[in-house]
Amino acid sequence: MGERLEQTARLAQPRNSRAGREKSRSALALAAVLSGPLAWLLVVYVGSLSLLIVSAFFSLDDFTGKPTNELTTSNVVEAFTQSEYVSLVLRSIGVAACATVICLALALPTAFYISRLASRRTKRGLVVAMLLPLWTGYLVKAFALRAVFEPGSEYGDGGLLKGLLGWSPGFGYFAVILTLAYLWFPYMLLPIHAGFERLPDSLIDASSDLGAGTLRTFVSVIARSSFHRSLPAASSPSRSPSATTSP
Amino acid sequence: MSEHGPTIAVALRDLGKRFGDVVAVDSVTLDIYEGEFLTLLGPSGSGKTTVLRMIAGFERPSSGSVELNGEDVTNIPASRRNVNTVFQDYALFPHMSVLDNVEYGLKVKKVPADERKRRAMEALESVRLGALGGRLPSQLSGGQRQRVALARALVNRPKVLLLDEPLGALDLKLREEMQLELKSIQKELGLTFIYVTHDQGEALSMSDRIAVFNAGRIEQVGSPREIYEHPTSTFVAGFVGVTNLFSGDLAARLVGRPGTFTLRPEHVEVLASSDTRGHDATVSGVQYLGPVSHVFCEVDGGGKVIASSASTSSTAVSIGQRVKIAWPADAAVEIT
Numbered sequence: 001m002g003e004r005l006e007q008t009a010r011l012a013q014p015r016n017s018r019a020g021r022e023k024s025r026s027a028l029a030l031a032a033v034l035s036g037p038l039a040w041l042l043v044v045y046v047g048s049l050s051l052l053i054v055s056a057f058f059s060l061d062d063f064t065g066k067p068t069n070e071l072t073t074s075n076v077v078e079a080f081t082q083s084e085y086v087s088l089v090l091r092s093i094g095v096a097a098c099a100t101v102i103c104l105a106l107a108l109p110t111a112f113y114i115s116r117l118a119s120r121r122t123k124r125g126l127v128v129a130m131l132l133p134l135w136t137g138y139l140v141k142a143f144a145l146r147a148v149f150e151p152g153s154e155y156g157d158g159g160l161l162k163g164l165l166g167w168s169p170g171f172g173y174f175a176v177i178l179t180l181a182y183l184w185f186p187y188m189l190l191p192i193h194a195g196f197e198r199l200p201d202s203l204i205d206a207s208s209d210l211g212a213g214t215l216r217t218f219v220s221v222i223a224r225s226s227f228h229r230s231l232p233a234a235s236s237p238s239r240s241p242s243a244t245t246s247p
Numbered sequence: 248m249s250e251h252g253p254t255i256a257v258a259l260r261d262l263g264k265r266f267g268d269v270v271a272v273d274s275v276t277l278d279i280y281e282g283e284f285l286t287l288l289g290p291s292g293s294g295k296t297t298v299l300r301m302i303a304g305f306e307r308p309s310s311g312s313v314e315l316n317g318e319d320v321t322n323i324p325a326s327r328r329n330v331n332t333v334f335q336d337y338a339l340f341p342h343m344s345v346l347d348n349v350e351y352g353l354k355v356k357k358v359p360a361d362e363r364k365r366r367a368m369e370a371l372e373s374v375r376l377g378a379l380g381g382r383l384p385s386q387l388s389g390g391q392r393q394r395v396a397l398a399r400a401l402v403n404r405p406k407v408l409l410l411d412e413p414l415g416a417l418d419l420k421l422r423e424e425m426q427l428e429l430k431s432i433q434k435e436l437g438l439t440f441i442y443v444t445h446d447q448g449e450a451l452s453m454s455d456r457i458a459v460f461n462a463g464r465i466e467q468v469g470s471p472r473e474i475y476e477h478p479t480s481t482f483v484a485g486f487v488g489v490t491n492l493f494s495g496d497l498a499a500r501l502v503g504r505p506g507t508f509t510l511r512p513e514h515v516e517v518l519a520s521s522d523t524r525g526h527d528a529t530v531s532g533v534q535y536l537g538p539v540s541h542v543f544c545e546v547d548g549g550g551k552v553i554a555s556s557a558s559t560s561s562t563a564v565s566i567g568q569r570v571k572i573a574w575p576a577d578a579a580v581e582i583t
Contacts, residue, residue, distance in 0.1 A: 202338035205305050208325040209332045210352035210403065220351070225342045 095173065099180035103188035106181070108223055111189055115196035130189050138183060145179045195226025254281040256407055256439040257302060261311035264297050271297045273463035274311065279407075284433055284440045288450040289460030290486065295443050298460075299409050302441065304328050316406060330407040331400035335415055337392045339384035345395050346371065346380035352403040370402035371395075373432070390421045401432070407439040414449065426453055447487045451475060459483045476511075477580055484509040484582060489541070489553060491515070493579070497550045501526065507582045512555035514578035517542050517564060518571040525573030528552065530564050544572050 056075050058067040079085045114126045133141065151159045151170045161168035169175045199222065207217040257279040264272040272294040279285050287295035300306040302313055304325030312321040320328055331352070339348050349367040358366070371377050374394035384392055393413060400408055413429075414422045430453050433440045444450055450457050451471040458468045459482075467474060467483045478484035481492055494507040502508050518525055531551075532543035535558060542554045542564055552572055564570060 200336060200338065202334045202336050203340060205303070205325070206332070206334060206338035206340075207351075208305075209303060209330075210399070211326050211355040212351075213326055216355060221340055225340060 095177055095180065098177045099184060100188075102177065102181040103185050106185060107188040107192050108218075111193040111196050112218070112222065115193055115199075127193075130186055130193075134186050141183055142179055145175075145182060149175045149178075192226060196222070199226060255279070255314075256281040256283075256316060257441065258314040258317075259298070259302070259311070260314070262298065262301060262308050262313065263310035264294075264301060264306060265309045270463050272301070272308075275463075275465055276311075277458060277465060277468065279439060279441060281406075281439055282437045283455045284430070284442065284453060286442045286444060286450040286454040286457045287460060288444060288447060288457050288487070290445055293460040294463040295445075295460045296411055299332075299411055299441060299443050302407075303330055303332050303409050329405055330409055331403050331405040332409040332411065333393075333396050333400050333413045335412045337384075337396040339392055339395055339399070341384055343383075344380065345376065345382050345384065345387070348384065348395060349380075349399045349402050352399065356403075366402055367398075370398040373401070374398045374428075389417055390425070393417060393425060397429075397432075401436070405438070407441060408433075410440060410442045412444055413442075415444075422449075429453065451487070457487075459486065461486070478509055478582060481507060481509070481582060489555070491552050493550070500548065501546065501550065501552075502579045508579040509582055510552070510574060510579045512541060512553045513539075514574045515552060515554035516573050517544070517554045517556060518573060520569040520571055522571045522573075525571035528570055528572050530566055530568045530570055532566060533564065544570065546572070 055067050056079075057071055057073065059070045059072045059074065060066065061068050079089075110130075114123055114130075118126060148160050149169055149171060151162070151168065159168050159170075169178060203221055203225065204217060207221045208214075212220065255278045257277075259275050259277045259279075262272060262275040263270070275294070275298055287298060289295045297306060301308050302315075304320070304323065308321060312319055314320065315328060315330065339345075340351065343351065346364075346367055349370055350363050353363040353366060368377060368380065371380055374397055376391060376394050376398065379387065379391065384395065387395065393416075396413070410429075414425050417425060426449060429440075432438075442450075442453065451474075454471055456468060456470055457474045459466045459474060461482045467479045469477075474483060474487055478487065478490075484490045484492060489512055491510040491512065492507065493501055493510065495505070498508055499505055516525070517530075520527070527547040528544040529547075530542060531545045534541040534543070538558060539555050540558045542556060544552045544554060546552055554572060
């Protein structure tokens with residue numbers, strides 16, 4: 001039996017050539033590199049989202065507020081029929097959309113300036129400036145803006161902004177949208193900036209060569225050709241916990 | 248020059264460009280005639296591309312002026328000049344289909360949609376890409392991208408087409424094909440082509456006239472034959488083709504009078520050492536180039552001469568062999 005195995009192994013050898021062995025080795029290496037991050041992604045990210053969805057199909061104990069083992073679809077039906085929930089969802093989407101538009105409108109020209117026009121020193125400074133806020137906690141930043149917008153704080157009746165500029169959005173949807181735009185701005189700027197960095201100068205030349213003015217070139221060529229790269233950023237604000245920060 | 252007619256399509260007047268302390272282009276004056284194929288030839292960094300970019304409007308001249316059809320356009324942006332460019336890297340918009348790329352210029356000029364589509368399809372068909380309009384540039388081969396870039400420029404019916412080393416990224420076979428194609432398109436449409444290249448073979452085979460650039464200046468302007476056979480400087484003689492340069496003592500010995508001379512290898516004959524004509528020499532090397540071979544000879548008393556002879560010739564020589572080298576008296580051209 002053992003002899004026969006050895007024979008088959010020897011027979012199989014020519015087919016299992018060096019290329020084949022290298023292939024399986026590189027597959028093994030790839031698996032070793034990717035299995036950790038993939039497991040993390042599946043368990044933490046997908047897992048938590050799945051749990052959230054699964055728990056939606058269980059009813060809650062009225063007294064403790066904890067899920068019971070009683071299966072139900074009433075939560076789902078409620079979410080789509082009860083007007084408060086529907087309006088909450090729509091409001092969240094609206095707020096996220098507004099924040100996204102603001103982020104995009106600010107990030108496009110800023111990224112263009114940083115990647116194309118600024119001198120090397122200015123560029124370095126600005127890249128640091130846009131990365132630095134990422135070191136601060138999400139809540140810390142939100143509270144910082146709260147202090148800026150807050151009416152009637154230690155900065156006077158209208159708050160800090162009112163004192164400085166004579167105008168403040170106060171507390172309300174507009175302040176929420178501004179805060180979210182502020183929080184997510186780096187995530188919009190980074191991919192667009194990376195896209196612009198990779199944009200060859202000749203594309204801009206080609207566009208003006210074909211008769212397009214600055215604005216046209218910016219919209220049709222610069223923004224569009226890097227837009228698919230900025231799509232991940234565009235979807236970020238909608239993932240923000242706008243529902244929890246909305247008043 | 249009268250063969251080109253009197254109409255000047257592009258006039259460059261004392262054109263100069265500095266980048267900081269670096270002088271890229273130093274006072275270039277040149278008339279380019281309507282319907283001609285003019286090549287700006289020179290080594291990299293000689294200023295030829297910068298001149299092209301100033302004609303297109305991508306660079307603002309530091310001094311001098313650019314005229315298109317008699318109108319001074321020095322301060323007019325690229326978008327409002329009636330010239331189009333084919334870029335070295337093709338510069339196709341990666342997010343647009345081939346057809347959208349070609350239509351872009353017409354769209355910008357607000358040409359109605361149906362006319363736009365018709366003209367774009369015509370342009371694509373003229374470069375034999377009619378069937379690929381729906382593809383993205385990334386789905387095309389290098390040669391196909393090159394054709395799209397050409398169609399995108401031609402569809403605007405420019406007066407002058409600027410080409411910046413358009414064939415540089417193609418392999419030799421494709422490059423030769425495209426050379427013929429470009430030349431026939433230019434003849435057919437009667438367009439003015441201003442073509443930048445560092446490839447002297449390409450320049451010689453395609454151009455009506457060549458302007459040879461060196462260190463930001465034009466060294467010589469002339470027909471390919473003039474440039475090749477009667478170079479006016481040692482730089483032109485050396486850059487365009489292979490040549491033998493004689494000066495000083497060597498010129499006195501080999502040509503018989505003082506001065507600087509250029510002698511093309513194809514005029515040099517390699518003879519048996521017993522021959523009564525010519526100068527005694529020793530073969531120091533043989534370079535096989537396919538149809539021809541270069542024979543490197545050390546002339547007795549000092550000096551090197553390259554001879555080029557057909558590889559099929561029966562008088563094959565070997566290294567170390569004693570030979571005589573000779574050439575017709577008028578083959579050595581004096582550089583003044």
